[in-house]
Amino acid sequence: MSSSSEYLRGVRDGLPFLLVIAPFGAVFGVVATEAGLDLAQVMGFSVLVIAGAAQFVAIQMMVEAAPVLIVLAASLAVNLRMAMYSASLAPHLGPLPLWKRAFAAYLMVDQTYAAAILRYEARPALSPRAKLAYFLGIATPIVPVWYAATWAGAALGSAIPPSLPIDFAVPITFLALIVPMLRSLAHVVAALVSIVGVLVFAVVPFNLGLLVAALLAMMAGAETERRMAKRRGT
Amino acid sequence: MIYPAWQIWAIILGLGLGSYLLRLSFLGLIGSRPMPEWVLRHLRYTAVAVMPGLITPLILFPQATEGQLDPVRLGAALGTIAISLWTRNPTLTILGGAAVLFGLHFAIG
Numbered sequence: 001m002s003s004s005s006e007y008l009r010g011v012r013d014g015l016p017f018l019l020v021i022a023p024f025g026a027v028f029g030v031v032a033t034e035a036g037l038d039l040a041q042v043m044g045f046s047v048l049v050i051a052g053a054a055q056f057v058a059i060q061m062m063v064e065a066a067p068v069l070i071v072l073a074a075s076l077a078v079n080l081r082m083a084m085y086s087a088s089l090a091p092h093l094g095p096l097p098l099w100k101r102a103f104a105a106y107l108m109v110d111q112t113y114a115a116a117i118l119r120y121e122a123r124p125a126l127s128p129r130a131k132l133a134y135f136l137g138i139a140t141p142i143v144p145v146w147y148a149a150t151w152a153g154a155a156l157g158s159a160i161p162p163s164l165p166i167d168f169a170v171p172i173t174f175l176a177l178i179v180p181m182l183r184s185l186a187h188v189v190a191a192l193v194s195i196v197g198v199l200v201f202a203v204v205p206f207n208l209g210l211l212v213a214a215l216l217a218m219m220a221g222a223e224t225e226r227r228m229a230k231r232r233g234t
Numbered sequence: 235m236i237y238p239a240w241q242i243w244a245i246i247l248g249l250g251l252g253s254y255l256l257r258l259s260f261l262g263l264i265g266s267r268p269m270p271e272w273v274l275r276h277l278r279y280t281a282v283a284v285m286p287g288l289i290t291p292l293i294l295f296p297q298a299t300e301g302q303l304d305p306v307r308l309g310a311a312l313g314t315i316a317i318s319l320w321t322r323n324p325t326l327t328i329l330g331g332a333a334v335l336f337g338l339h340f341a342i343g
Binding site: 015045055068072076080082084088089094102104113121169176177191217225226 | 235236237239241242243244245246247248249250252253254256257258259260261262264265266267269272273274275276277278279280281282283284285286287288289290291292293294296297298306307310311314315318319322324325327328329331332335336339
């Protein structure tokens, strides 16, 4: 499998995410502008932070006039999952030169990560170069449209009818990515622990409950895998 | 917005740099050094451990309805799961899920 065909496959697999990225970026542009940011600041968020959920948390807390350090702590907590994604991609992209890994790190968002890991697990024998090509392919439609949609939202303002349920584009994409990952009992156990955990730890401040739930879910998945392997006598 | 411009830029740059370092962390530091099997076994479950928890509150307590369970969003989530199990294809699932969401929105929303 050549790198260029993996790149093109990535682009093709990345295209449907535009249904999510475009409205999400536009809504961020509208919300941030209405909160009082100028165009350069709104674009600064989408280009430098490039993480919708954390950006919304930051804007929300700025509207509530939270101290700068609290805004930073709360929105960075939302992005702590990126360190988990980074660790999860390291076995696949680790052999590449540092500058390529540094570039891929900038493009790491929920959609690029989830689509890539789905592909890497289906085709583990792909070379690191081909895996990177696929990753860059997914990012190719997503990232420029994220910038452009943010700009359009900031510039055009609230032309989007506020009653439309576009906030829900995000859960739909994630469901489309998660369900195919539930291939084994261990994956199902991890997902269930994640769901129950996030509800139980909902009271933990700064979105740290999600991280506690995720760590427990990873342990539950790994432990289930270990026991299943033992039972099979391997 | 009550902040002077430099504070807004401090938030943007701080969040941007912090997010980037989180993304680079393991990918940059560990590189191709082999990780122990027990670490890899945990990492295999990263995606299914983070993403369901991330969206569960969005499905059950949407901000748009002030945290009230919403039949349109709940129905769209269940419809999306069903389409995914049926088609096993993320692209068709996203399109189908969006169709269910807007269908329910205009039918009962």
